[in-house]
Amino acid sequence: MKQFHILIILLLASWKLSAQGQFDIVIVGSNPGGIMAAIAAAREGKTSVILERTNHIGGLPANGLGATDIATRKATTGLFAEFTSRIKQYYVDHYGADSQQVKDCSDGFHFEPSVAAVIYQDMLNEHKDKITIHLMRQFDAEDSNLSLKDERIESLYVLNRENGQRELYLGKVFVDATYEGDLGAIAGVPFRVGRESKEEFGEPGAGRAYEYWKSQPAEGSTGESDNAVQAYNYRLCLTNNPKNRIAFPKPESYNRAEYVSLIEDVWTGRNTQIAMAKVTDEMMEANRKHIAQGNRTKLPGDSWGIRKLSSLVKLPNQKTDGNNQHAAFLSTDLPEENWAWPTSSWEWRDKFAKRLRDYTLGLFWFAQHDQALPEHFRKEIAEWGLAKDEYQDNNFFPRQVYVREGRRFEGVYFFTAKDALPVAQGKRPPLHATSVTASHYALDSHAARKRETGRVHLDGFISYPTAVYTVPLGVILPRKVDNLLLPVPVSGSHIGFSTLRMEPCWMALGQAAGITASLAIDNRVSVRDVNISMLQDKLIRQRTTLMYYRDLQPEDPNFHLVQYMGLRGYLPDWDANLTQAIDKETLKEWSALCNFQLDAIPEKTSRLEVLTIIYNKLRQ
Incomplete structure (x- = not known):
């Protein structure tokens, strides 16, 4: 080790590099996963540095993803619940408890991008003595930027984008909190890009798939594997408030030909909803005449105006989170052109980001101005624009592409659809x-290919319901590198990853990563050898839900007991039913599980009393 540090000093002298010091934990990326890793580690007394490529922290929630993607809100708690509670309190403090803004924030799950950035910064500022943030630091996925010895990362280099200098960072544990998985890839962790075949894991929606939205497979669905990556877009902060509205500008690279297919979709009402299965050509022609008379569309499943281009979720202060319109053939997603993103250089990514921005602005400009579209359609869309109090240093446009999926690593545990399905x-x-967190979202993927003649939808657009599931620590652990954690580019198949990839889950995995790193440092072991019971105990004490129960919240005094016993097989149902008397069959099952005689009377002793007896003996 002494020779290594001498070598570093010599390199610094010869290359005129700037050594930035050593930290307990080096985190690449300031998206919510990275932020929560730093905060969790700080609360364990560990120092960390966050290296962020842009000039802003917060990842996607601070860049338009203001409608939190989670199906069961109480499933994911811990630091994520702290974040949402602070969001709500922000609106209470600024507008009053009975304000419209508080109602529209939906208990902190819906928020403006600028507010998300404020809350993340506030949470980080509480640990200034432990957390260092360096903005405009770019990690390039090149071998020369990483020092790896005996399955341990010793240091990494980043580019200071402000002065053009390379900077050196040394740490005990490293965290890849990038959406792309750049650090893990250069560390040699095996990864996948693209879609597995349906045959490989038997997953619904796997491989090539054309499906009516949230419905059954349609013609052309072969389930074959390929290198296709689901589409990216920008999550737009839109408003129809004239006092806070900026008109969509016409980009210099505007190409009308890219958007002309929208014309017939508007006039006929063609869409990708299941209702289209029963729509005839005659019905679409009748819809055309209906619209020509100054009416809105009447075709089943069709949307009108701004909602033909973008799905909208209400946010406070008359703003919306504008996402891709899932029922449209043409919306803000730009399939196919992003396939190279996960493994490309930042130079290529920046070019695509500009291309996607211009495409997006061009789409809305076309919809507002092209005279081939119905006049009353254009007028309705003209009521909308960009919120002028967001992203004021970036012409009111999000600063970050919504990278839904980058590299997916092959870690200690490989998460597939079966892990999320009952x-x-x-x-x-x-x-x-x-388990290090519970989570809940559908198996959900966006399109991988653009519109194809005769297909009922875009290839790859799927959604299948799941149930609240548990996420094992192994999804963030590499099989070989001893001091690397992967809380964002986690281990899983395309379909398995499609439910884990939501920000609440990434925040929870970031929290788990921060504590895992701290335990690894304290006990001088690899991240794979951290004591799982000790890790789970710390998470539970921080009110993290590891196994979801409908009748129990983290504030409950028995929360720790139920989490502990549930993970050991004592409470397999959705409700803990602590106050009920234990029945004879359950008493027999629990006695077999703990392997000792239980002093309890069936139909009289409560389940809580029996669990407490077992818990206390197991914890001795």
Whole structure:
């Protein structure tokens, strides 16, 4: 080790590099996963540095993703719940508890991008003595930027984008919190890009798939694997408030030909909803005449005006989170052109980011101005624009592309659809005893290809319901590198990743990563050898839900007991039912599980009393 530091000093002298010091944890990326890793580690007394490529922290929630993607809100808690509670309190403090803004923030799950940035910064500022943030620091996925020895990362280099100098960072544990997985790739962790075949894991929606939105597979769905990456877009902060509205500018690279297919879609009402299965050519022609008379569309499943281009979720202060319109053939997603993003250089990524920005602005400009579209359609869209109090240093446009999926690593545990699907109707998905968070979102992927003649949808657009599931620690652990954690580019198949990739889950995995790193440092072991019970105890004490129960919240005094016992198989149902008397069959099952005689009377002793007896003996 002494020779290594001498070598570093010599390199600094010869290359005129700037050594930035050593930290307990070096985190690449300031998206919510990276932020929560730093905060969790700071609360364990560890120092960290966050290296962020842009001039702003916060990732996607600070760049338009203001409508939180989570199906069961109480499933993911811990630092994520702290974030949402602070969001709500922000609106209470600024506008009053009974204000419209508080109502529109939906208990902190819906928020303006600028507010998300403020809350993340506030949470980080509480640990200024432990957390260092360096903006405009770019990590390039090149071998020369990483020092790896005996399966441990020793240091990494980043480019200071402000002065053009390379900077050196040394750490004990490293965290890849990039959406792309750049650090893990250069560390040699095996990864996948593209879609697995349906045959490989038997997952719904796997491989090539054309499906009516949230419905059954359609003609052309072969399930074959390929290198296709689901589409990216910008999550737009839109408003129809004239006092806070900026008109969509016409980009210099505007190309009308890219958008002309929208014309017939508007006039006929063609869309990708299941209702289209029963729509005839005659019905579409009748819709055309109906619209020509100055009416809105009457075709089933069709949207009108701004909602033909973008889905909208209401945010406070008369703003919306504008996402891709899932029922449209043409919207803000730009399939195919992003396939190279996960493994490309930042030079290529920046060019695509500009291309995507210009495409997006061009789409709305076309919809507002092209005279081939119905006049009353254009007028309705003209009521909308960019919010002028957001991204004021970036012409009111989001600063970051919504990278829905980059590299997916092959870690200690490989998460697939089966981990999120119930084992039987009404039951839970498979239980992971090494769970570090519960989570819940659909198996959800956006398009991988552009519009194709004769297809009912865009290839790759799928959604399948799941149940609240547990996420094992192994999804963030590489198999070989001893001091690297991967809380964002996690280990899983395309379909498995499609449910894990939501910001609440990434925040929870970031929290787990911060504590795992701290335990690894304290006990001088690899991240794979951290004591899982100790890690889970710390998470539970921080009110992190590891196994979701409908009748129990983190504030409950029995929360720790139920989490502990549930992960050990004692409470497999959705409700803990602590106050009920234990029945004879359950008493027999629990006695077999703990392997000692239980002093309890069936139909009289409460389940809580019996669990407490077992818990206390197991914890001795």
